[in-house]
Amino acid sequence: MAEPPDPPISGLQWATPAIQEMQADDFANPGMFWLERGETAFATPAGQAGKSCANCHADGDLDGKAADFPKVEGGRVVNLAARINRCRTDQMAAEPLSLxxxxxxxxxxxxxxxxxxxxxxxxxxxxxxxxxxxxxxxxHQRRGQMNLACTQCHDDRPGEWLRGEQLSQGQINGFPAYLLRWSGVGSAHRRFRFCDDQRIAEPLPLGSDAYLALELYVAWRGNGLPVEVPAVRR
Structure with missing residues (x-):
């Protein structure tokens, strides 16, 4: 059995003081715009059933539920975004939202x-x-022209510097997160693709079985870390 980092350390701890302050301040945190739009969408009916998420989920119904995603349901890994889309198609008769x-x-x-x-x-x-x-x-697979594996940066060298950026443990307890380099919110799968680009490897499709399995493994490495929302990263 693989061993998780001991202790697991959130990427927030590797962030600059300015980024830490931005995340802590709801008025300065740019991810709040996405969160507030999500709160509105949660209460807005969609699809042929004329139902909203709130019609099925009363106050408190989903408290704590996101902390154990991704998980295996129906013989495949399901992350939170996929679970939301399943609710839209099955319960609301609405089109799934694009990844x-x-x-x-x-x-x-x-x-x-x-x-x-x-x-x-x-x-x-x-x-x-x-x-x-x-x-x-x-x-642990070496990929791309740089012949690098995730473990070489995030297990072997957290805290060291690479191309002017300090390496972290690669924890995803804050994803989806607002990334300053993207000027917007992105998922863990988009971050995986960014890492693939950095090691000059062919990025895998968003929502692919491979990335879902990787998300399960990487999320497990952070067991015990708090869910951070909205997280801000560089």
Whole structure:
């Protein structure tokens, strides 16, 4: 069995004081715009059923629920964005929202905000184990022209500097997060693609089974860290 970092350290701890202050201040945190749009969308009916998310989920119903995503449901890894889209199609008779779109990121941020501060708790036993192993293998696989694996930066060298940026443990307890380099909110899968670009490897599709397995593994590495919403990263 793989060993998680001991202790796990949020990417916030590696951020500059200015970024830490920005995240802590609701008036300065740019991710709040996405969260507020998500709160509005949560209460707005959509689809042929004429229902909103709030019609099914009363106050307090989703508190803490986001802390154990991604998880295995129906024989595959499901992250929070995919679970929201399933609710839209199955319960609201609405079209699924496009991956990495502002509407889906906003809704995901709002639902995660209902678990803000709760400890990440990812299960990797039972049906989840083969997906966890697949994610673990991808995390340790050298890829791209630079022949780099995730583990070489985020397990072997956290705290060291690379290209003017301090390496972290690669924790995703704050994703979707507002990234200053993107001037917007992005998912963990978009961050995975960014890392692939940096090592000159072919990025995998957003929402792919491989990235979902990787998300399961990386999220497990952060078990016990608090859900941060909206997180701000460089």
């Amino acid at each position: 990495e779109s502002d509407p889906l990121l906003s809704l995901t941020l709002y639902v995660r905000s209902l678990s803000a501060g709760d400890p990440i708790s990812i299960a990797i036993d039972g049906d989840a184990e083969p997906f966890f192993r697949k994610g673990e293998a991808l995390y």
